[in-house]
Amino acid sequence: MATLFLIRHGLTSQTGKVLYGRTAGVELDRRGRAQAEELVRRFDRVRLTAIYASPLERCVQTVAPLAAAQGVAVRPSDALIEMDAGTWTGRSLARLRRSKEWPTVQTNPAAFAFPQGEAFVAAQERAVAEVRRIAARHPRGRVAVASHGDIIRIVAAHFLGTPLDRFQAVVIDTAAVSVLAMQRGHGRVVLLNDTGGLSRFGIDPTPPWEATSAVKLRG
Numbered sequence: 163m164a165t166l167f168l169i170r171h172g173l174t175s176q177t178g179k180v181l182y183g184r185t186a187g188v189e190l191d192r193r194g195r196a197q198a199e200e201l202v203r204r205f206d207r208v209r210l211t212a213i214y215a216s217p218l219e220r221c222v223q224t225v226a227p228l229a230a231a232q233g234v235a236v237r238p239s240d241a242l243i244e245m246d247a248g249t250w251t252g253r254s255l256a257r258l259r260r261s262k263e264w265p266t267v268q269t270n271p272a273a274f275a276f277p278q279g280e281a282f283v284a285a286q287e288r289a290v291a292e293v294r295r296i297a298a299r300h301p302r303g304r305v306a307v308a309s310h311g312d313i314i315r316i317v318a319a320h321f322l323g324t325p326l327d328r329f330q331a332v333v334i335d336t337a338a339v340s341v342l343a344m345q346r347g348h349g350r351v352v353l354l355n356d357t358g359g360l361s362r363f364g365i366d367p368t369p370p371w372e373a374t375s376a377v378k379l380r381g
Contacts, residue, residue: 164297164344165352167208168317169308171220172197172337180254183247183279190223197337198224202231204339204358210234211303214296216242221308224337228306236308241292244310248279272326286316286326293317297344314340321349 172194174182182188190198201224210232215221217238229236250258258264266274275281289309296305309317311334318340319329334340334355341353 164300164302165304166293166297166342166344166349167205167210167304167306168293168314168340168342169201169224169306170311170314170334170336170338171216171218171224171308174220177336178255180252181247181250181258183251183276184218184244185251187219189219194220194224194336198227200358201225201228201337201339205232205306208304210306211300212237212296213306213308214239214242215308216244216310216313218244218310221310225306225308239292239296241288241295242307242309242313245282245285245312246276246280248276250276250279268330270327271329282316282326282329285313286320289313289317290320293342293349294344294347297342297349298347301345311336317342318351318354321351 172190174188174194175191176182176188177194205228210228211234213225213229213232213234214237215225217240221242222236222238225236263274271282275284293307296307312329314334315332316326316329318324318332318334319326321342322332324332332354335357338355338357339353340351340355342349343352
């Protein structure tokens, strides 16, 4: 059985503000770098076999300290990259929430494709296929897989047996770890959206996700 640790990238200065999609050069900010360093401690008792990541900087930077600590190279995977947001790339989430297409993204994403970009159905197919390929390469391994919020959410929805139209009900925080147990292409969700503690729900908490409204797209 392969154990896959799905890791969303850490915070950037634009997280929760802009739909930056596949924009290159978006790096972790001070908070995101701290989250990346904290991953080293969180994985202290886990010996990883391999580490894969979306080639975008924010994902590679999130697992770079972990890779260095474990002596494992980061393997870039184009199949783990963020969705292609097409003409929506770089637009503020505040403006996008006012667009006429936004209700479709929230309630019927299986029918939505970004203008001149990628469809949610296509993104789910390529991401799930890559998760299965990674598990097949490491059938008894423990593998970290760094990707993006929506990609991890639609992968988790698939293995939970949740329709794509309901993937928005899955919350994945920055630097959160979710765990899949994979065998012969079949997966079980062992852990979802773990951030290493419950302090974000305490007095004067840090919000458990970055949304300024009830639901939004994630980078």
